[in-house]
Amino acid sequence: MVPVAPGRLPLLGHTLSLLRRRAAFTADLRSRGEIVKVYLGPVPTYFVTSPRLVHQVLVTDGARFRKGILFERFRPYLGNGLVLSEGAFHRRQRRMVQPAFHRERLARYAGTMVRAAADLTATWRPGEVRVVEHDMQALAVTVVGEALFSAELGRRAIAEIRRSVFDITKDGIVRALSPGVVARLPLPVNRRFDRATERMRGIVLEVIEERRAAGVDRGDLLSTLLLAQDEDSGARMTDRQVYDEVLTLLTAGVETTALALAWVFHELAEHPEAERRVHAEVDEVLAGRPAAFEDLAGLGYLHRVVDEVLRKYPIWLLMRKAVAPVDLGGTVLPPGAEVIVSPHGVHHDPAHYPDPERFDPDRWAPDRAAALPKGAFVPFGGGVRQCVGNAFARTEAVLTLATVAARWRLVPVPGKPVRTKFTTAAYPTGLLMTAVPRG
Structure with missing residues (x-):
């Protein structure tokens, strides 16, 4: 018998207030067992709470699931990119996209990452107050935009991405969580979302058309997509398929990295010993020169800091729908059953992360990390649906942290505590910090 959680998990409205109580909610579900029946509006849904079942849903029995109802709500806006595509088409597209993230390509993108971070910090002035979440958003757009669209033609596309992508991601979540009729109402959030989507579609398709006509490999992500062959x-991919993958890479790549970096600087400012260790490692490894891809192996503590932020601030839930009968923890789910996996839930399970709200990069020391069960750390999902750009995001986060920490400290502004705004993830709002030169 599957335990039934009290109440229901409604669409929109109370969903956002529920997200604010997500830690208590997922802890309550954990106390009821490994799999708990809840309701997403009127839809019965099975919430899995243990790493063991999370790994089964995402990896072991991943082929028995496809994306769930919440992801389907995004399809009209994100198309059929890797986040939403299924089955043989998804496997085909992943094979064609994967070379864009091979090691030799990442090494090339690393130069873009370091240069963009250096250009950002070159605009800072000692004692200046920065809105850190805005800086990190702008940086993430620049990095992904230049990795996608190198050369002069890409500058117009990057400017439009900077203007539109956060309207698409944030307002798209609101639309996905709303009843279908709400999307047709002339609300400001709908008008803003529709205008941003139309602008993005226009400029990206224009760049695709011009680049396809040139037929030259410029070493960027777009060239990889255009030249890839099944x-x-x-x-090769059609223009629409390329567009869907570009929009997927933009929305997934920008938001995840921008959020992680903003929280990194917040946590380091709150934990002086961790900040000291970051500075000591950067000074030793870089010795005053710019960071490079080859330095990643020597920046072990910075990797731990990034992983701890990814643990502490992941997305709240992923959804899957069974396409075949599957036995989850002794409960046989029929085809069509909706399943919720909560990265936040497993990342804050005290059985595997003692004092889970505490920021502790040493959780990721090799011996401690090796002791974690499969499914306990899933910031990028898992299995064949794991985010194809996860190595890109980690590389960007570590190299950006190294570049900033080599020259600057970011110090909280007294009397201005950071606020947190929840959608499917935790957004820092009003993260005001003073730029202080090191030394």
Whole structure:
């Protein structure tokens, strides 16, 4: 018998207030067992709470699931990119996109990451108050935009991405969580979202058309997508398929990294010993020169800091729908059953992360990290649906942290505590910090 959680998990409205109480909610579900029946509006849903079942849903039995109802709400806006595509088409697209994130390509993108971070910090002035979440958003857009669209033609696209992408991600979540009729109402959030989507579609398709006509590999992500061929048929992606993948990379790549970096600087400012260790490692490894891809192996403590932020501030839930009968923890789910996996829930399970609200990068010391069960750390999902750009995001976060920490400290402004705004993830709002030169 599956325990039934009290109440229901409603769409929109109370959903956002529920997100604010997510820690208590997921802790309550954990106390009821590994799999708990809750309701997403009128829809019965199975919430899995243990790393063991999370790993089963995402990896072991991943082929028995497809994306759930919440993801389907995004399809009209994100198209059929890797986040939403299914089955044979998803496997085909992933094979074609994957080379864009091979090690030699990441090494090339690393130069863009370091240069963009250095250009940002070159605009800072000693004692200046920065809105850190805005800086990190602008930086993430620049990095992903230049990695996607190198050369002069890409500058117009990057400017439009900077203008539109956060309207698409934030307002798109509101639309996905709303009843269908709400999307057709002339509300400001709908008008803003529709205008941003139309602008983005126009500029990206224009760049795709011009780049396809040139037929040259410029070493960027877009060239990889345009020149990729299916290994079986030899076919290339259509312009619409390329557009869907570009929009997926933009929305997923910008938001995740911007949020992680903003929280990194917040946590380091709150934990002086961790900040001291970051500075000591950066000074030793870089010795005053710019960071490079080859330095990643020597920046072990910075990797731990980034992983601890990814643990503490992940997305709240992922959804899957069973396409075949599957036995989850002794409960046989029929085809069509909706399942919720909560990265936040497993990342804050005290059985695996003692004092889970505490920021502790040493959780990721090799011996402690190796002791974690499969499914206990899933910031980028898992299995064949794991985010294809996860190595890109980690590389960007570590190299940006190294570049900033080599020259600057970010100090909280007294009397201005950071506020947190929840959608499916925790957004810092009003993260005001003073830029202080080191030394």
